Amino acid sequence: MTATVTTPAARRGRVFGVLGKKAVVPWLFLAPGLLLALVFKFWPMAKGIWLSFFDVRPFLGDQWIGLDNYTRVLTDHRFQDAIGHTLVLGIGQSLGAILLGFVLALLLEGQARSLKIIRTAVFLPAVTATAVVGELWRLMYYPTSDGLLNSGLHLLGLGPVQFLDNPDIALYSTMAMGIWIWAPYNMVILLAGLAGVDRSLYEAAAMDGVSLWQRLRHVTLPAIRPALMIVLTLATIRGLRVFTEVYVLTGGGPAGSTDVWMTRAYTLGFTRNDIGGASAASVVLLCVTLLLTVTVNHLRKRGEAR
Amino acid sequence: MRDRRRSRRPAALLVAAALAFGTAACGSGSGSAGGDDPNTLEVWTRSNPDSAATYERVFAAFTNKTGIKIDYQPVINFDQQLQSRASTKDLPDAMINDTALMGSYQGQGLLKPIAPASIAGHDRITDKTWSSTVGIDGKHYGIPYSRQAQTLMIRKDWLHKLGLQAPTTWQDMLSVAKAFATDDPDGDGKADTYGMVVPGSAQNGYAAWWGASFLWQGGAQIIEPDGKGTYRPAMDSTAAVNTVTWMKDNLFCGDNAVTQPGALTAVTSTATNFQDGNAGMYMTGPYNIATFDTTPGKDKYEVVPAPAGPAGGDVLADGENIYFGARTGKAKQEQALAAFLISAEGQKLAMTGENQPVVRIPVNATLDAAKVRADARWSVVQKAYEDASQQFPNAPDFAPIKQDTADALNSIFTYCGGDVRSQLAELNETLAGDLKDQDLLK
Numbered sequence: 001m002t003a004t005v006t007t008p009a010a011r012r013g014r015v016f017g018v019l020g021k022k023a024v025v026p027w028l029f030l031a032p033g034l035l036l037a038l039v040f041k042f043w044p045m046a047k048g049i050w051l052s053f054f055d056v057r058p059f060l061g062d063q064w065i066g067l068d069n070y071t072r073v074l075t076d077h078r079f080q081d082a083i084g085h086t087l088v089l090g091i092g093q094s095l096g097a098i099l100l101g102f103v104l105a106l107l108l109e110g111q112a113r114s115l116k117i118i119r120t121a122v123f124l125p126a127v128t129a130t131a132v133v134g135e136l137w138r139l140m141y142y143p144t145s146d147g148l149l150n151s152g153l154h155l156l157g158l159g160p161v162q163f164l165d166n167p168d169i170a171l172y173s174t175m176a177m178g179i180w181i182w183a184p185y186n187m188v189i190l191l192a193g194l195a196g197v198d199r200s201l202y203e204a205a206a207m208d209g210v211s212l213w214q215r216l217r218h219v220t221l222p223a224i225r226p227a228l229m230i231v232l233t234l235a236t237i238r239g240l241r242v243f244t245e246v247y248v249l250t251g252g253g254p255a256g257s258t259d260v261w262m263t264r265a266y267t268l269g270f271t272r273n274d275i276g277g278a279s280a281a282s283v284v285l286l287c288v289t290l291l292l293t294v295t296v297n298h299l300r301k302r303g304e305a306r
Numbered sequence: 307m308r309d310r311r312r313s314r315r316p317a318a319l320l321v322a323a324a325l326a327f328g329t330a331a332c333g334s335g336s337g338s339a340g341g342d343d344p345n346t347l348e349v350w351t352r353s354n355p356d357s358a359a360t361y362e363r364v365f366a367a368f369t370n371k372t373g374i375k376i377d378y379q380p381v382i383n384f385d386q387q388l389q390s391r392a393s394t395k396d397l398p399d400a401m402i403n404d405t406a407l408m409g410s411y412q413g414q415g416l417l418k419p420i421a422p423a424s425i426a427g428h429d430r431i432t433d434k435t436w437s438s439t440v441g442i443d444g445k446h447y448g449i450p451y452s453r454q455a456q457t458l459m460i461r462k463d464w465l466h467k468l469g470l471q472a473p474t475t476w477q478d479m480l481s482v483a484k485a486f487a488t489d490d491p492d493g494d495g496k497a498d499t500y501g502m503v504v505p506g507s508a509q510n511g512y513a514a515w516w517g518a519s520f521l522w523q524g525g526a527q528i529i530e531p532d533g534k535g536t537y538r539p540a541m542d543s544t545a546a547v548n549t550v551t552w553m554k555d556n557l558f559c560g561d562n563a564v565t566q567p568g569a570l571t572a573v574t575s576t577a578t579n580f581q582d583g584n585a586g587m588y589m590t591g592p593y594n595i596a597t598f599d600t601t602p603g604k605d606k607y608e609v610v611p612a613p614a615g616p617a618g619g620d621v622l623a624d625g626e627n628i629y630f631g632a633r634t635g636k637a638k639q640e641q642a643l644a645a646f647l648i649s650a651e652g653q654k655l656a657m658t659g660e661n662q663p664v665v666r667i668p669v670n671a672t673l674d675a676a677k678v679r680a681d682a683r684w685s686v687v688q689k690a691y692e693d694a695s696q697q698f699p700n701a702p703d704f705a706p707i708k709q710d711t712a713d714a715l716n717s718i719f720t721y722c723g724g725d726v727r728s729q730l731a732e733l734n735e736t737l738a739g740d741l742k743d744q745d746l747l748k
Contacts, residue, residue: 047393058392059415059632078713138576143567146498165570167720251509254570255720256713270386271510272706273410275393 052279069280079264085171086260090239093178098231100179101186109194126185134248137177164250167257174258178245186231193227229300236292240285261285346375347399347639352384359661367655368646374639392416397631400640405438405625406698408448412441413703418630419445426645430670439627442701448627449644454591454666455691456519456621459598461586462608464491472610479613480556486586487563502587504569505577508716511708512573517715518622522696523615524549528711529737538748539737541730550718551726559722570720592666592687609683611690623695654678667691706740
């Protein structure tokens with residue numbers, strides 16, 4: 001019988017093997033993504049948080065002012081108004097886009113070739129640049145009977161409606177465009193959820209003679225709950241940081257009636273050159289978004305535990 | 307399991323260290339082409355592709371003459387990009403941008419002070435024009451490059467058809483606007499024409515930019531210097547209340563179609579009704595002349611002085627300055643560039659050509675805009691600039707003042723039932739806050 005002796009070189013080789021194959025390789029695969037995230041996400045985010053405590057003057061020396069930027073932003077009546085608009089727009093746009101996305105998903109679920117073409121056509125708004133969509137909707141909302149929507153209303157003997165220039169309805173006009181853009185995006189996620197629903201449940205429900213509503217409520221919705229939660233989380237984040245839609249369509253006007261948190265932060269940062277204040281506003285938004293995301297996640301887990 | 311996790315830690319640290327090193331490596335350096343080459347200047351202008359083509363031609367001539375290369379960057383969202391570069395303390399060597407932004411840039415320490423005598427040909431710029439580049443501390447922070455003043459562009463074919471004259475007073479202007487809106491000046495039998503184009507959105511301060519001429523013509527001021535280096539807000543004056551009330555009652559809340567549809571959310575890029583041929587007047591800068599000569603067409607409109615208000619006919623004058631980025635360390639090359647840009651040769655190149663001119667009224671006093679372009683319309687603009695114009699103050703940081711004024715005006719014009727006096731009193735308090743933030747409140 002020969003005793004097995006492990007030499008230091010063999011041990012090194014084994015250690016290297018373990019590190020190389022089981023630990024280093026996954027990290028190397030992750031490295032490009034991590035590097036990009038670090039450079040373009042986490043580093044700017046950390047810098048933004050840092051700058052929010054300063055009166056930012058890169059060439060004169062930043063001055064530490066503690067929480068002054070936060071106090072200023074949170075007590076500014078324009079930001080307070082913007083919170084209200086952000087919530088109305090965010091909630092309305094999110095719920096509207098989820099509801100419309102769900103309806104579209106139900107209508108366009110299936111394997112037929114024609115459905116694929118229609119699904120692609122319906123999905124187009126989600127892959128078109130928001131700025132381009134905004135310009136198109138500006139034309140559609142043109143406030144005379146020459147405008148696309150107003151010409152339709154004109155045929156019905158209505159209008160013309162000042163979709164964007166009436167402060168009472170400008171926010172809802174923006175919301176309608178947001179729903180149109182994001183509903184197809186939600187549709188795709190919900191379609192994936194619907195594809196995973198056990199067909200036998202539908203057959204059983206059909207044999208039991210349940211109504212369409214009962215089938216939706218007791219079979220479809222519980223089955224696509226994970227997809228719905230993903231859609232809800234994404235919609236929450238998107239709803240709070242809404243910017244391009246508003247900036248392109250109304251610029252926050254008229255009379256600030258469509259100003260949202262991000263357009264205020266943008267104006268503060270890039271029109272008034274107050275980078276510290278804009279950073280503070282962005283950090284507040286980050287905190288609220290994190291809080292809401294964690295809450296949604298928590299509710300999802302509690303729902304799953306049940 | 308625990309052992310496996312432990313064995314992964316060094317690997318994770320290794321990757322993290324590599325990433326950190328990589329990031330540090332990416333973050334060093336100027337990040338701009340030719341940033342370290344003393345014979346290359348990085349120059350930014352706020353330009354669309356059309357005006358950028360004119361700048362390209364000017365800079366190519368400069369390189370031919372001096373051998374100094376230009377790394378030229380036309381930037382549309384100029385201020386956003388500039389703030390990003392400022393945060394990395396790596397500014398362009400030279401920038402050409404609006405005169406009214408000088409106070410803002412200087413307040414942030416972005417600019418290098420300039421001794422006019424160090425720029426060859428400085429004596430060809432008038433003292434009045436040089437005075438517009440003096441900062442709050444009495445030093446010059448910009449070199450004048452181009453100037454302009456607003457004039458009224460008006461459809462002469464419409465005037466002719468309706469038997470009207472170009473307006474010379476506010477009341478005339480209102481009558482002509484109503485006639486353009488209601489008397490079918492294009493003869494198509496439809497009520498699809500409007501009196502005047504207004505970029506009235508508060509976005510980027512447009513309502514204040516466009517409305518400033520009216521305020522001055524009505525005898526109002528936004529802020530007033532007291533001669534001792536401080537300012538006081540002046541939007542609560544009787545003249546301001548009367549002027550804003552007149553604008554609100556007649557242009558926004560009076561008869562429909564005096565202004566184009568969507569004026570309250572329009573910025574200049576979306577206020578295209580004059581080109582589209584459905585609005586008859588536009589008080590704007592002369593850079594639009596090249597565009598309007600194509601549509602609606604040179605034979606369709608004329609350029610006239612802005613109609614006068616109760617206190618006169620002053621219009622908003624602005625323009626562009628050459629700025630040197632702080633701490634760039636290429637003083638000689640920058641001065642050579644500025645000297646070329648203000649020389650008769652440099653200015654002429656920038657005033658002519660197929661693309662949009664980037665020098666409107668030349669700062670070089672030896673040149674005449676109308677003669678250089680062989681176009682008499684430019685003498686209307688030059689006369690307006692020289693005889694009847696005012697600029698936004700360049701010494702304080704005017705950006706927040708302009709934005710707050712635009713916000714207030716847009717709101718007043720939107721809510722027709724509001725009380726102008728109390729709304730302007732509120733604006734005045736906000737302006738006082740802006741001045742106080744800059745330690746400039748009287």
